Amino acid sequence: MSKDYEYFSDEELNKLIESVEADAMAKAPENLEADILSYIDEKEKLQNKQPGNMKIVPLVRTANSGVVEYSLYCAKVFGAIAAAILILTISPFIKWDNAVPDREEVLSHTEIRSREEVLQERENRELLPKIESIVEMIRENIL
Amino acid sequence: MRKTDSREKLIELMNKYKNLVFSVCLKLTGDYFTAEDITQETFISAYEHLNEFDGSSEKAWLCRIASNKCIDYLKAAERRTTPTMEEEIIQLKDSTEGPLNLFTTKDVLSQVERKCRELPEGYAEIAKMYFVKGMTAKAISEKEKIPIKTVQTRIYRARDMLRKTVRKEDLLA
Numbered sequence: 001m002s003k004d005y006e007y008f009s010d011e012e013l014n015k016l017i018e019s020v021e022a023d024a025m026a027k028a029p030e031n032l033e034a035d036i037l038s039y040i041d042e043k044e045k046l047q048n049k050q051p052g053n054m055k056i057v058p059l060v061r062t063a064n065s066g067v068v069e070y071s072l073y074c075a076k077v078f079g080a081i082a083a084a085i086l087i088l089t090i091s092p093f094i095k096w097d098n099a100v101p102d103r104e105e106v107l108s109h110t111e112i113r114s115r116e117e118v119l120q121e122r123e124n125r126e127l128l129p130k131i132e133s134i135v136e137m138i139r140e141n142i143l
Numbered sequence: 144m145r146k147t148d149s150r151e152k153l154i155e156l157m158n159k160y161k162n163l164v165f166s167v168c169l170k171l172t173g174d175y176f177t178a179e180d181i182t183q184e185t186f187i188s189a190y191e192h193l194n195e196f197d198g199s200s201e202k203a204w205l206c207r208i209a210s211n212k213c214i215d216y217l218k219a220a221e222r223r224t225t226p227t228m229e230e231e232i233i234q235l236k237d238s239t240e241g242p243l244n245l246f247t248t249k250d251v252l253s254q255v256e257r258k259c260r261e262l263p264e265g266y267a268e269i270a271k272m273y274f275v276k277g278m279t280a281k282a283i284s285e286k287e288k289i290p291i292k293t294v295q296t297r298i299y300r301a302r303d304m305l306r307k308t309v310r311k312e313d314l315l316a
Contacts, residue, residue, distance in 0.1 A: 005218045020166045026248045027277030028165035033157050
């Protein structure tokens with residue numbers, strides 16, 4: 001069952017004020033006036049810049065605002081993590097037109113010769129001029 | 144009323160009634176920092192509605208705003224807590240009592256003093272001088288022979304730590 005809070009009547013309010021004044025009054029925090037005046041100045045500056053519909057951030061934090069802000073922050077962090085995991089999972093399956101080809105693709109289009117083939121080709125290349133010169137000599141001798 | 148007149152009127156009201164309004168909020172909420180917040184809201188609301196004030200009694204008008212805001216805060220605070228079965232039974236039994244618990248300034252300040260003692264070294268004493276004894280940062284700086292900026296930083300951090308302690312206790316309660 002919740003308590004039934006009602007605003008004070010005039011008599012109750014006067015009694016409250018009297019009891020507060022009779023009791024030792026607490027001293028308000030030193031920075032109270034400065035904080036209020038700076039909030040009002042900020043608000044008026046914003047109103048002068050942008051009249052009309054405007055959202056003013058309240059000066060003071062209600063007891064609930066910390067919990068709400070924290071929950072929103074957690075939601076943002078988890079959302080970012082989920083998005084990152086999703087991108088990491090999906091991106092290998094997406095074919096991009098301008099994407100850099102991967103190693104397997106490049107190698108599949110490239111003809112790769114073995115070491116022995118290359119050496120054989122070099123040998124043939126060196127051998128050919130020698131054969132040509134021998135053939136030339138024989139021809140000259142015959143002629 | 145022109146803006147400069149409103150501002151001057153606000154400063155005049157704050158000089159005259161800030162301690163009274165703060166004490167009313169302290170009495171109704173029982174929490175130093177909540178009382179501070181509501182006191183600020185009270186004067187801001189008074190500034191925004193200065194044109195609507197009929198000029199009869201500034202003291203009663205400001206205390207009316209403050210008490211209404213305190214009651215709104217207490218309603219909202221109660222909505223956040225879900226009583227257990229046992230607590231509901233106790234509340235039913237105590238339903239003859241009034242809805243509001245009025246705290247004495249002394250009790251609230253001694254609670255703040257107790258919390259200040261739990262703060263780390265270097266913060267405890269400064270917090271006690273500022274929040275409990277009501278000394279200014281300048282006075283603390285002169286007494287402790289510490290630079291005023293250091294005192295202000297410690298007050299700021301102590302306030303933050305004390306607020307968190309209060310919120311934590313409020314959530315666990």
